[in-house]
Amino acid sequence: MLYLFQVLNGLGLGMIYFLISAGLTIIFGLLNFVNFAHGAFFMLGGYLCWSLTELTGNFWISLLAGPPVVAFLAWAAEVTLIRRIYRLPHTFHILVTVGIALILQETTIMIWGPIGKSIPVPDGLQGFVTLWSFTYPTYRLFLIAFTSLIGFALWYLLERTRFGGLVRAGSESSEMVALLGTNIHRLFARTFALGVGLAGLAGTLSAPIRGIHPFMGPEVLGIAFVVVVIGGMGSFTGALLGGLLVGLVQSLMSTIWPEGASLMIYGTMAAVILLRPYGLFGRA
């Protein structure tokens, strides 16, 4: 029973990691751009959730409004700054986004203070669901269902719509897509906003479970990197399976060896790198 509990926890956590990594991966796939500010935008999603919940008293409004605000900020950053540096080597992408992450983190401390905050579990999802002798928190169950829905919607968006087709075609050759008459700048900006918005959504959803603090950005970024190193950058399936693997490892380890649960995430990465240097699904 304890293990079933932890497996469900791991699935929920893993789906959160999947949303973050999918955002990172979609951006990298189309824009060939590495976003080191991804964790900071995740944190911002959590803080917007806190403020909007305080303001309106309703978690659902903040779930609807918060991630779009994060996506809009990302869009603004793309239009004003990031599109100027696509042509530079990756090192410069990293430096600029590290700069953005620093600015976001320090601004967050200026606005919300350096101490962490907790967010109440939303009304209607507070209790437990009991099935035979097994009880499980309703919000965590909702989390698994909702993130699965989002994951499916994302798959549909990327695989079945015109926008998704352009993103996938652009990942193969953005020049060709531009030559065929697509406004590639607009596509890039929208994709960047979508990817970062996913990080904001993940931040919003995980806030009632794990709370928020201004230094969570680097932590989340590290985990997202583990997921994409395991699953492969630019791979949607890799992000899903990598995210679930990391979530399950962390959740199961926290019953066996609580202090080492975070450590085991990175141990998993080291093991994968030793056994399969190009990740579980990667090719050379």
Next chain:
Amino acid sequence: MNATGQARAARHAPENPGQGRDVFAYLRSGPFGGPTPAVAALLVLMPVALPSSTMATEILIFAMATLACNLLLGYGGLLSFGQAIFFGAGAYLSSLATMHLGAGLLPALLAAVVSGAILAALVGALAVRRTGIYFVMMTLAFNQTAYFIAYTLSDWTGGDNGLLDVPRPPLTLFGAALADLSTATSYYVFTAVLFLLVFIAVRRVIASPFGSTLIAVRENEDRARALGYDTRNFKITAFALSGAVTSLAGALYAMLLNFAPLENIQLSMSENIVIMTVIGGTGSLLGSLLGAGAWVIISDMLAEIWPRWQILTGGALILIVLFLRGGLWGGVESLMRRFSGGGAHHAPDGNPDDAGPPPQPME
């Protein structure tokens, strides 16, 4: 001549004994020539010009860490967000050696250097299995690993509280007491001597065939491999050298503060080291000193009045990428060129390589 050409020439140069180096060329570009006398003069001036010699010591310690980061980033093209692993490990291990084993100053520093090199070789061996962004992401993930290890081993590291009461032993050699380093000035002199040695050593490494090959790897790894170099081993060796120097800096920092905080091994320390390197200018050793100096002085001035001054560092990073990719030192160089009217000594590949590899191989 491009970098790969340099590497090739450096490899073949020893076969031409007729082209022995003459004394004046050696003075100009050898380990004791070039910018080294200027750096030595700066080391003498720094404690006088700055508000305190403790601050000057701090600058030199971070400049050491920045030199090591620059060796990887500026010359090997390897962006490492894992430098705090070695900085923190050096601080912890040297402190534990002096506290629990009663180690003297030099044995403790030596322990830091050796363990830093070994640790960096291990991290490097794993990380260089991938290249490009995966490599960078793995160094960051390994930094998180090291942080959680230090956090978990709180019996040894003091966890969140850090290691308190780290001693600063006197300088002894074979049992003979040479100097008591308890005053700020004497510790500065000791650190300055070590810094100069490290500066000369890094210069030497960069000018060696190894350094030229490292630059060849930066410019085009596939080409370097096609020429027969085992690029992975070169990268691991560069990592080990960088780790050794960074670890030494960490050990010196713990002795300066008499304290080894958990922050030493946090990702933010790695970020700070990278930021100092980039602000100073990658690929230029003088830039590293400039970057560390600017960072320490500005943080000291602003931290008191505005705790969120790191917003400015974020802005500075963005501005440097947009407008001043050579960093501060690159800016100084282009100003000097404008006033002197010539650019003869500038490296041909457009990198600000003043203190770096000379256009002609020396060996």
